Amino acid sequence: MPHSLETCLLCKCWYSLLWNSLLPELLLILCARHCLFLLKSLALNLSARPSAIGHTSPLPILLYEDYQQTADWLLSQTQHRPKVAIICGSGLGMLADALKCQDSFKYADIPGFPQSTVQGHAGKLVFGDLKGKTCVCMQGRFHMYEGHSLCKVTFPIRVFKLLGVETVIVTNAAGSLNDTYHCGDIMIIKDHINFPGFAGLNPLNGPNEERFGPRFPPMSGIYDKHLRQMAFDICKTMGFAQFVQEGVYCMVGGPNFESIAEAGLLHKLGVDAVGMSTAPEVVVAGHCGMRVFGLSLITNKVVKSYEDTESVNHESVLEVSKMRSETLQTLVTELVSRMDINNNTA
Numbered sequence: 001m002p003h004s005l006e007t008c009l010l011c012k013c014w015y016s017l018l019w020n021s022l023l024p025e026l027l028l029i030l031c032a033r034h035c036l037f038l039l040k041s042l043a044l045n046l047s048a049r050p051s052a053i054g055h056t057s058p059l060p061i062l063l064y065e066d067y068q069q070t071a072d073w074l075l076s077q078t079q080h081r082p083k084v085a086i087i088c089g090s091g092l093g094m095l096a097d098a099l100k101c102q103d104s105f106k107y108a109d110i111p112g113f114p115q116s117t118v119q120g121h122a123g124k125l126v127f128g129d130l131k132g133k134t135c136v137c138m139q140g141r142f143h144m145y146e147g148h149s150l151c152k153v154t155f156p157i158r159v160f161k162l163l164g165v166e167t168v169i170v171t172n173a174a175g176s177l178n179d180t181y182h183c184g185d186i187m188i189i190k191d192h193i194n195f196p197g198f199a200g201l202n203p204l205n206g207p208n209e210e211r212f213g214p215r216f217p218p219m220s221g222i223y224d225k226h227l228r229q230m231a232f233d234i235c236k237t238m239g240f241a242q243f244v245q246e247g248v249y250c251m252v253g254g255p256n257f258e259s260i261a262e263a264g265l266l267h268k269l270g271v272d273a274v275g276m277s278t279a280p281e282v283v284v285a286g287h288c289g290m291r292v293f294g295l296s297l298i299t300n301k302v303v304k305s306y307e308d309t310e311s312v313n314h315e316s317v318l319e320v321s322k323m324r325s326e327t328l329q330t331l332v333t334e335l336v337s338r339m340d341i342n343n344n345t346a
């Protein structure tokens, strides 16, 4: 009979003991045959485990030097020195199309960068000029539900900081809980609720890296008031005022959309729009002293009633995103062009 874990009782016992973290020295008292077998299966098991990149541990696995390495690589590949970073939400990647003189890099080609796995997130980093202001644009972001650790979800933010970025513009697709909102509305984010953060899933968990920011960063006033006002003024002059709102965004972990009871809870909490991203990026941007502006595109109404037979899906989210993409592009372009920033050159 072939030697296997299933058939050898001794192997079975030692295997489970070892996995329950008994000292590896115990291996020494095993017969050579079992010892070899166990080492082989341990090696197989370790290689089958999700890598540090792929599991959702909130603990930092990245050092300052990791961010630095990626930033240095990017600086060596492009002459652009961006002061503004734009993160495109689901189906909003065309925000990058407005950039002139583009240098674009696939995430897969950037050392240390995670990969996008969600439809509607192209997975490209685009550098370029937006009305004379140098920007970097993420065509595709990383979500916790994809299996990325929060360090990886927010990895680009710290890289941007090291590139010299001062302002981060976050965009997302979101479902509305506010009864006065409609599909296709644009919500200027006034504040957020970081639900995973309440449960201890915070990208700043673990030893603090002082070179980025303080141990206990404030989050009050994190969404810049001046930029919010500027965006409102732009909407008025451009005739968008009737579908622009200002409200509170709440991040949930996803990937499932909300149950009716969960929707009821969020509604009671005063949440205006719910999504599955943004808060970790904003927390990290705030931690390293960057100015933040955020927009949610309302792609669906969250189902709040048991009588309601409608339900949401990712395809309809992408469809609505597409419908408003041009308006969002105009708003972001105008906002960036009015920003008081001086370009650096390489």
Ligand SMILES: O=P(O)(O)O[C@@H]1C[C@H](O)[C@@H](CO)O1
Binding pocket: 088, 089, 090, 118, 141, 143, 171, 172, 173, 174, 254, 275, 276, 277, 278, 313, 314, 317, 318
């Ligand atoms: O990246 P964002 O937050 O725009 O994506 C939203 C949330 C989920 O990833 C997806 C659901 O359709 O859209």
